[in-house]
Amino acid sequence: MSIGRGRGKARSKSSINVISENLGIGRGDIVSLTNTIQPQDTFPPLLRQPQPLLESTQHNYLIALKQEFRNYMRDSPYHIQPETKRSKIERYSDRFKQYNTHKELEWVPNWNMFPGELRMRTSRQANRPEIKPRMVGRRQDHSDATLMKRLEKLQKSENLNTEDDQVSEDDFGLEEDDDVEEDLDYVQNYYDDDYNAFDDDADEGPTIFLSQVVKLTAVFICL
Amino acid sequence: MTTGVHQLVVSLVDDLFGPICAKTVSTILQNNQITMKEIIQHTGFDRRTANQCLCVLIKHRFVRYEESGEKIRTVRYSVDISQSLSLPFYPLFVNIVKQQHGDVAEVVLEELLHQGSSFKDSLLEICLVRLQSSIKDKHTVNMETLNSIFEVLVSRGYVEKTEEATEDGEPPTKKSRSSGGVMWRVNTHTFYTFMRDTQIVEFIKNRFDEGAGEVVSVILLLNNQIDGDMSQCSSSASYDQILHGLKNKSPNMVPFAKSYLDILTDSDLGIVKLVDDYGGGSFLINFSNFYLEFAKHHICSIVRERFGPKSHRIFSIVLAKRMIEQKQVAELALIPYKDAKELLYTLYTQNFIEIQELHRTPDFSPLRTFYLFHVPIEKLTSKLLNVCYKAIYNLMSIRKDNLNENSRLVDKSLRADASTLAATQQGIAPEDLEDMLTSSEKQQLGSCMRIVKRLDLGEINILDSICALTHFGNNQNVH
Numbered sequence: 001m002s003i004g005r006g007r008g009k010a011r012s013k014s015s016i017n018v019i020s021e022n023l024g025i026g027r028g029d030i031v032s033l034t035n036t037i038q039p040q041d042t043f044p045p046l047l048r049q050p051q052p053l054l055e056s057t058q059h060n061y062l063i064a065l066k067q068e069f070r071n072y073m074r075d076s077p078y079h080i081q082p083e084t085k086r087s088k089i090e091r092y093s094d095r096f097k098q099y100n101t102h103k104e105l106e107w108v109p110n111w112n113m114f115p116g117e118l119r120m121r122t123s124r125q126a127n128r129p130e131i132k133p134r135m136v137g138r139r140q141d142h143s144d145a146t147l148m149k150r151l152e153k154l155q156k157s158e159n160l161n162t163e164d165d166q167v168s169e170d171d172f173g174l175e176e177d178d179d180v181e182e183d184l185d186y187v188q189n190y191y192d193d194d195y196n197a198f199d200d201d202a203d204e205g206p207t208i209f210l211s212q213v214v215k216l217t218a219v220f221i222c223l
Numbered sequence: 224m225t226t227g228v229h230q231l232v233v234s235l236v237d238d239l240f241g242p243i244c245a246k247t248v249s250t251i252l253q254n255n256q257i258t259m260k261e262i263i264q265h266t267g268f269d270r271r272t273a274n275q276c277l278c279v280l281i282k283h284r285f286v287r288y289e290e291s292g293e294k295i296r297t298v299r300y301s302v303d304i305s306q307s308l309s310l311p312f313y314p315l316f317v318n319i320v321k322q323q324h325g326d327v328a329e330v331v332l333e334e335l336l337h338q339g340s341s342f343k344d345s346l347l348e349i350c351l352v353r354l355q356s357s358i359k360d361k362h363t364v365n366m367e368t369l370n371s372i373f374e375v376l377v378s379r380g381y382v383e384k385t386e387e388a389t390e391d392g393e394p395p396t397k398k399s400r401s402s403g404g405v406m407w408r409v410n411t412h413t414f415y416t417f418m419r420d421t422q423i424v425e426f427i428k429n430r431f432d433e434g435a436g437e438v439v440s441v442i443l444l445l446n447n448q449i450d451g452d453m454s455q456c457s458s459s460a461s462y463d464q465i466l467h468g469l470k471n472k473s474p475n476m477v478p479f480a481k482s483y484l485d486i487l488t489d490s491d492l493g494i495v496k497l498v499d500d501y502g503g504g505s506f507l508i509n510f511s512n513f514y515l516e517f518a519k520h521h522i523c524s525i526v527r528e529r530f531g532p533k534s535h536r537i538f539s540i541v542l543a544k545r546m547i548e549q550k551q552v553a554e555l556a557l558i559p560y561k562d563a564k565e566l567l568y569t570l571y572t573q574n575f576i577e578i579q580e581l582h583r584t585p586d587f588s589p590l591r592t593f594y595l596f597h598v599p600i601e602k603l604t605s606k607l608l609n610v611c612y613k614a615i616y617n618l619m620s621i622r623k624d625n626l627n628e629n630s631r632l633v634d635k636s637l638r639a640d641a642s643t644l645a646a647t648q649q650g651i652a653p654e655d656l657e658d659m660l661t662s663s664e665k666q667q668l669g670s671c672m673r674i675v676k677r678l679d680l681g682e683i684n685i686l687d688s689i690c691a692l693t694h695f696g697n698n699q700n701v702h
Contacts, residue, residue: 018589024564051528053677053684058318063679065314065333072337073239078279080243080272109278110406113340113385115288115298117259118274118281 077106227609229253231616232285232307238619239310240279243268247276248302251286256299283339284408309411311615311682312690316414320381327364328372330354332381332409340385340408343373380413418690423513426520427494431486437476438483439495441468442508455511455698456496462503492516511698518604518695521688525607526575533558534566538598541576546595567596575603601699608692611685622678629671636660636668 073079111119229252237245250265251257257265263273277300280286284306289299313336321329327350334350335341347369354364376382385406420443428436445464446457460468465484469477476483484506487495493512499505519542527535533556540555541547547555553563570576581593626633639659660668 015589022589022594023568024561048528048531053680055680059680059683062314062318062683063676065317066679066683067675069313069333069336070238076337078283078339079239079241080275080279081241082243105275105278109282110342113406114278114281115290116296117298118277 225609227613231612234616234619235310244276251300251302256301258297258299335409340406342404343407380410382407383410434476434479435483437473441465442506457508459498459505459507461505514695514698517691521691537566541596542598546597604692604695611689614685615682618678618681622675625674632664632668
């Protein structure tokens with residue numbers, strides 16, 4: 001009988017018990033183990049004192065570079081600030097405000113790098129007047145020779161007109177001023193919107209601008 | 224990739240480009256690949272803001288895009304995680320260039336990192352302005368020197384053309400001409416390769432001695448593999464070439480070259496290998512073996528610092544024997560069986576060690592099963608890498624909290640600095656000015672800045688481990 005009982009006992013052993021015995025965990029240990037399992041602390045206590053951080057002049061330089069980079073990026077145009085919050089009560093005027101507070105990109109992207117859908121009309125383009133400035137005269141007058149001819153013509157006509165009535169010329173002059181202003185706007189826009197802002201040199205800008213003014217005035221006086 | 228990495232990427236973007244870009248990035252990360260419409264839907268930004276964010280992020284290579292579809296083109300955006308994670312390394316890159324090519328090259332690289340990607344002309348113009356305003360001897364720096372330095376950086380592979388320019392293969396098109404040339408960016412792979420080479424030399428110096436390190440550095444100099452940090456081996460260098468290189472570098476090492484090479488090839492590290500026998504032999508460096516050894520070295524030191532010397536002993540035995548039973552571990556480690564078991568199980572619960580079951584009989588009875596302990600190196604490396612990223616994230620968030628708490632003081636000190644600068648430019652001596660900050664405020668600000676500096680130092684200290692573990696992981700993925 002004793003043999004049989006022994007066999008029975010051996011059979012009744014569950015596999016978990018065998019594993020735990022094999023691993024050296026006693027009967028009572030399993031219960032105590034399951035009871036103590038709890039989520040870890042956010043800041044578990046350090047068992048050992050950690051090694052001190054490596055510090056040298058090179059490390060200090062790296063830190064300086066790191067902080068400089070961070071500060072530069074924070075102040076750069078690439079750092080996009082959240083818009084100022086609008087009031088909860090919607091007002092009619094808000095529609096216009098929102099439109100105006102849109103910040104544009106402060107840098108000129110090379111659009112080859114980006115997918116086409118990211119390219120949006122800037123508000124400067126959107127604000128451009130519908131009426132296109134008269135470009136015919138400007139386009140024709142590219143060479144200096146034609147310009148000189150026109151100036152000569154102008155002088156002749158001026159000599160003829162001096163004795164004519166003064167009032168009409170004054171009116172004409174006013175109109176002309178307006179036109180020139182509008183067209184100057186156009187000239188500025190034309191050069192501002194140029195593809196790459198870095199291309200137009202600082203010294204080149206004003207000279208072109210002046211020559212345009214001369215040409216334009218010439219054209220309008222002609223007309 | 225895991226949430227830890229995602230958190231870090233979002234935090235890095237937040238640091239540089241502000242909360243709006245950070246939100247965009249986190250949305251893209253959650254959805255993997257995503258269209259503009261979905262971005263707007265998830266973030267709630269208007270079209271213009273989303274456009275601006277994406278422009279900035281694409282320019283700095285945090286986000287890339289793919290266009291698909293024939294008639295209706297859809298653009299899908301995804302986050303370039305590996306590129307984003309190289310951001311903490313930027314100071315190291317700048318420092319490498321400074322040490323190799325001097326201060327002017329440093330400024331060029333730094334500006335290129337600021338811009339993300341840029342035209343050469345506009346970049347050099349910015350550099351010129353910056354150099355002329357900072358350096359005392361202005362006349363030494365002009366456009367020509369900048370140009371030549373830029374060319375040097377390109378030839379060393381630190382700066383490369385952007386993909387758009389290189390992949391097209393038709394440079395003189397109308398499109399590229401109107402854009403004013405090619406865009407340039409920093410090639411992070413070259414820097415990683417350089418860092419790897421320094422690590423190899425350091426490793427060999429620590430294992431053997433200075434001379435062995437010199438020999439290895441000569442072999443690395445002769446390496447002309449083009450695929451950078453992805454290659455498995457260096458190109459082979461003959462004995463003569465090595466001798467010649469040593470003559471130039473450190474002539475007093477020449478007589479010992481042969482014996483150093485013998486020692487290196489005989490060692491069981493397998494980092495330096497003999498490939499040919501004729502003419503004194505040719506040698507190469509096996510990077511895969513180095514990555515493995517270096518990763519092991521890092522993991523072992525982590526175990527030692529975290530679990531103590533006894534655990535370290537047990538861990539290195541398991542690592543060396545590959546598969547081992549716990550009784551043998553206790554015997555080899557010369558630690559009492561009960562203690563050894565406890566240490567082993569601690570390592571097991573922390574996932575540093577795994578158990579492989581080997582059944583002797585087909586009934587899977589635990590009595591007739593071997594329980595073999597082993598170290599899952601690949602798994603462990605990626606786990607530790609994530610721990611490192613998490614650590615950087617934690618350091619960054621503590622820093623941000625710290626600065627947020629003291630934001631009023633920081634702003635005030637900035638204003639004070641600006642006003643003193645303006646006053647000194649007007650000719651007022653700084654001593655005559657009133658202090659805008661009180662002494663207690665100064666103290667508080669000082670302690671805040673000390674903490675920030677300490678946290679930054681922590682971030683920089685982690686980078687070595689990240690570099691080692693990433694190299695190992697990448698190498699495993701490739702092969």
